[in-house]
Amino acid sequence: MLILGIGNCYRSDDAVGPLVADRLAALGLPAQEHSGEGAALIDAWDGVGRVILVDATQSGAAPGTIRRLDAAAEPLPAAFFRYSTHRFGLAEAVETARALGRLPASLVVYGVEGRCFDFGEGLSEAVAGVVERVVSMVEGEVVSLGPLPTSPHL
């Protein structure tokens, strides 16, 4: 089991992933911050059966909107996340790993719609207001998955 909170804590709402990861780690869950660089993501989940990612989205939905995506079952909508021609990010990592047969057996992505991605510290109100809800959703997800397998290799 691995939980990665993706984002940059110096880019306003982009910090939501790392903040959620901090909260989950404090609860004793295997959660950590991640920059979201795609090849490093594929490396990070190598050999891990259950992975949960939390990342900010910018899709045009209302700020604070939470989405749960089952990435093991269906392709990620690239435009939700940091998609660009110069970046190998979350969506590219997931689809490249899928092409190579290197996706974790269970890969769930929580997206939290951000409002502001300017350089600066601190979440906007709408996003700050849902952090605890995301934390409990991920926590609930971990509980529903049952006890951790004895071997991380599936």
Added chain:
Amino acid sequence: METRTIKVDALARVEGEGALYVRVKGGVVQDLKFRIFEPPRFFEALLVGRPYGDAPDITSRICGICPVAYIVGSSHAMEAALGVAVPDAIRNARRLLYCGEWVQSHVLHAYLLHAPDFLGFEDSIQLAKAHPGVVERALDLKKTGNRILEVLGGRAVHPVNTRVGGFWKAPPRAEVRGLLDDLRRARDAAVESVRLFAGFEFPDYEDDYTFVALHHPDEYAIDRGRIVSNRGLDIPVADFETHFAEEHVAYSNALHGVMVGADRPYMVGTLARYALNFDQLSLLAKQATADAGLPRVVRNPFKSLVVRAVETVYACDEAVRLAEAYEAFDPAAVSILPRAGRGTGCTEAPRGLCYHRYDLDGEGRIASASIVPPTSQNQKQIEADLRGVVQANLDLPDERLKDRCEQAIRNYDPCISCATHVVTLTVDRD
């Protein structure tokens, strides 16, 4: 006048808008503007008032791809300001860490972002479907870079074990030596990469570049040396601001780097290092260039792809050398007494020379900060290349012209955060 607007991909989430505008009249490029967004300015403001020790951690968040460049560059500048020097053991451990970043960054860019351009694939996902072995090799190589960062830096991304003055904890000898098998395997894979890329077809384009890079007589410069050019420049790092300036251009919120008194732009990064420091490459890296038929100076910017692979061979080779010689050190960092001062630091980030300057007050708090990242230095040269590439390819339809422009921008491996996303290309054809 006919105007065509071509949308290039979806939005770039955080970096703001980047755009390329081209005006063509009578078959001649009249105007070309390449606009980018540049966050280091923001980070400079964020640093003021904080203790000196915060600079490496904060500046390393500028970029998810090259945190080590910011950690080492800002640490050097702080150490200069505070009047301390680190012993060789710490310097070598930093250099090993830096080799890890070169491998990570070069492999990511060359294989997953740039190579698809040459093979006619839209992205790495298509590449993975068509040539899974190639992408697997890239991920394996990248993983070796990640391992170096984990062992030396405590984490694969955003190292946490580094500090001004050295490390929090000296990496254990057994763990560093434990990297060797992977490093030797990665070195072989890097040699294969040079062979693979050298076989690609490259657009026919060359320019007589002004190359600028760090240079050190005893080693391929990464973390120390003087700043030199192929046109006679040879200065200590502390003189950077006397010879280089940044000018504001109205159409971009990025500052463009210029060499004071020069009538042409300059280039930092892979091709510059290779041209200025070829003699300092390891034997194996030199052998790889000979096998690939690469000249000692490469002036075709598209061939930066191959040179990046050569530098990956070097970084693996150098990492093997450093890991073989590694002994844990104590203390893990030199002791520091806060004081007022000014310090500069310069290293070769994967995408080129990155300069830092800080002023500290008597308590060691940051009074002012200035960072000149490689991508802002390359701005003018990227524009000049684009002008040449567009002019040479005006017969192409807009869509293919756009692809060629993006490929040309990627020659510079523009840092995802320090640089650019081409969101739209607008071509005015008269």
